[in-house]
Amino acid sequence: MAEEHPNGEVTAAFLVIGDEILSGRTKDKNIGFLAEYLTAVGIDLREVRVVPDEQDKIVSAVNALRNEYTYVFTSGGIGPTHDDITADSIAAAFGVSIGVDPRARAILEDHYPEGQLTDARLRMAHIPAGADLIENKVSKAPGFRIGNVHVMAGVPSIMQAMVDAIVPTLKTGRKILSRTVDADLPESRLAQRLGEIQADYPDTMIGSYPRAKDGRFTTQIVIRSRDETPLANATAAVEAAVVEASNQTA
Amino acid sequence: MAEEHPNGEVTAAFLVIGDEILSGRTKDKNIGFLAEYLTAVGIDLREVRVVPDEQDKIVSAVNALRNEYTYVFTSGGIGPTHDDITADSIAAAFGVSIGVDPRARAILEDHYPEGQLTDARLRMAHIPAGADLIENKVSKAPGFRIGNVHVMAGVPSIMQAMVDAIVPTLKTGRKILSRTVDADLPESRLAQRLGEIQADYPDTMIGSYPRAKDGRFTTQIVIRSRDETPLANATAAVEAAVVEASNQTA
Numbered sequence: 307m308a309e310e311h312p313n314g315e316v317t318a319a320f321l322v323i324g325d326e327i328l329s330g331r332t333k334d335k336n337i338g339f340l341a342e343y344l345t346a347v348g349i350d351l352r353e354v355r356v357v358p359d360e361q362d363k364i365v366s367a368v369n370a371l372r373n374e375y376t377y378v379f380t381s382g383g384i385g386p387t388h389d390d391i392t393a394d395s396i397a398a399a400f401g402v403s404i405g406v407d408p409r410a411r412a413i414l415e416d417h418y419p420e421g422q423l424t425d426a427r428l429r430m431a432h433i434p435a436g437a438d439l440i441e442n443k444v445s446k447a448p449g450f451r452i453g454n455v456h457v458m459a460g461v462p463s464i465m466q467a468m469v470d471a472i473v474p475t476l477k478t479g480r481k482i483l484s485r486t487v488d489a490d491l492p493e494s495r496l497a498q499r500l501g502e503i504q505a506d507y508p509d510t511m512i513g514s515y516p517r518a519k520d521g522r523f524t525t526q527i528v529i530r531s532r533d534e535t536p537l538a539n540a541t542a543a544v545e546a547a548v549v550e551a552s553n554q555t556a
Numbered sequence: 557m558a559e560e561h562p563n564g565e566v567t568a569a570f571l572v573i574g575d576e577i578l579s580g581r582t583k584d585k586n587i588g589f590l591a592e593y594l595t596a597v598g599i600d601l602r603e604v605r606v607v608p609d610e611q612d613k614i615v616s617a618v619n620a621l622r623n624e625y626t627y628v629f630t631s632g633g634i635g636p637t638h639d640d641i642t643a644d645s646i647a648a649a650f651g652v653s654i655g656v657d658p659r660a661r662a663i664l665e666d667h668y669p670e671g672q673l674t675d676a677r678l679r680m681a682h683i684p685a686g687a688d689l690i691e692n693k694v695s696k697a698p699g700f701r702i703g704n705v706h707v708m709a710g711v712p713s714i715m716q717a718m719v720d721a722i723v724p725t726l727k728t729g730r731k732i733l734s735r736t737v738d739a740d741l742p743e744s745r746l747a748q749r750l751g752e753i754q755a756d757y758p759d760t761m762i763g764s765y766p767r768a769k770d771g772r773f774t775t776q777i778v779i780r781s782r783d784e785t786p787l788a789n790a791t792a793a794v795e796a797a798v799v800e801a802s803n804q805t806a
Contacts, residue, residue, distance in 0.1 A: 322604075325761070325763055326763055326765055326778070327587070327591065327604075328591055328600075328601045328602065328603075328604070329591060329592075329595045329601070329732075329734075329780075330588055330589075330590075330591030330592030330593070330594075330595050330601075331592075331595075331734075331765075331778060332765065333588040334584075334587060334588065337577070337584060337587075337606070338580055338583040338584065339580075340580075341577065341578055341579060341580030342579075342580030342581075343580070344580075345579045345580050345581075350578075351578045351579070351580075352578065352607075352608060352613075353578075353605065353606065353607055353608075353613070354572075354577075354578070354604075354605065354606035355603065355604065355605050355606075356587070356603065356604035356605075357603055358602060358603075359763075363602075363603070385743055385744075385747075385764070385766055386743060386744040386747035387743055387746070387747040387750050387751065387764040388747070388750060388751035388754050388762070388764075389754075389762070389763055389764060390764075424744070424747075424748060425748060426744055426747030426748040426751070427744045427747070429747070430744075444768065445768070445773065461766055461767065461768050462768075463768045464768065482579075484579075484581075493635055493636060493637055494635075494636040494674070494676055494677040494680075496637070497635075497636040497637040497638070497674075497676030497677070497679070498674065498675060498676040500637050500638060501637065501638035501676070504638050504639075511575070512638070512639070513575055513576055513609075513639055514635070514637040514638075514639060514640075515576055515581075515582065516635055516711055517711065518694065518695070518711050518712075518713045518714065523695065528576070528581060530579075
């Protein structure tokens, strides 16, 4: 199980499952959504992996991640087709059996017209033994949670609805506060002072993000902390550094 | 080093380095770009990881990936600021020294006005021993290649220019051909036949991708193969299955 973190830190990893992301055919929208959502509720997303629809790759990634982080989230591969192998792979990772879950079957029976719950659709009721279901308000076929692993659909609208269903069940950490300072300067003109400010304020994390825009380089500096006082002090120091650098000739 | 692959298969992994992607502050654009590019030149992108700006995380990911795949690409963390620790981390992963590279220094001296190559900017000339430089047409500060690992900037315009510079130096595999069939049906109505067609054509990979659009579900089926004949035959079978399913009542 995940290590205990000091300061009430709650960590997470996200495993995206799908050949279509790795071939570039589908552009992932779930990483950015989940990253922003978890940050907002005080959970630190610490790692993302994208793996193909292959059982050995899924099993080894799930087992590596669930042992290292408080929570693991997966997206993709829980539909009705032959290439949807996530549920079987998660069962293999946990060493548990998998079969038609009566709760999931009841949800699908309720959803499809009489006689339309084909074998293929019934695949979506295959849930590893011991798992809890995750509600799917969009298209009914549920996700599931087993241990610290939350298994969700890959279609963004369904994945997002599942995240909404899951988050109230999670323990969340102390939120990380942040301030952003925009500098109309390339980051090389700020780099030395930012390093000094980072050293002066060890309770903050200062990130510097260059942007190319209209052929010029600008920089966003993001200051993060769990405490308001060092955050405010470090932000003031960064703002002063930006003004100072702007007043110097390049 | 990477295992040899049968059938001339060339594989790759992509390591995205950056707290800003994991916090959701920056939405990654490099994964989709690289995935599509590598597919187009016949290199199979097999895994993506996103890790924070922390040396131990970068080192362990680089070492895991460079031993498993033909090529590794990284993006992010090679700028001039204190949070840019990718070059040091790559040197640590390879167990080599790192210092100011005279070739990289010459590029930066040529780029900046006399006297403007500050210590911070000179950080961008720190290159692990034994590495080759990767040209940066956009903002000059180079990336580098060491062993099978290609280290690139995170800013998309620079990263893309570096990919253009790298790809001609790579061995590429036999291209995977693909056909796409659009079905105005939810995938559960096609799932059983697609599984049968996949079994009939083992030299193809048939992927089924559900989409939610205007409250309805449609499906794209992508058929992939390295050979034209099984590709054409499997595609024809999928098209017939879509027509057949469309003619049945739901």
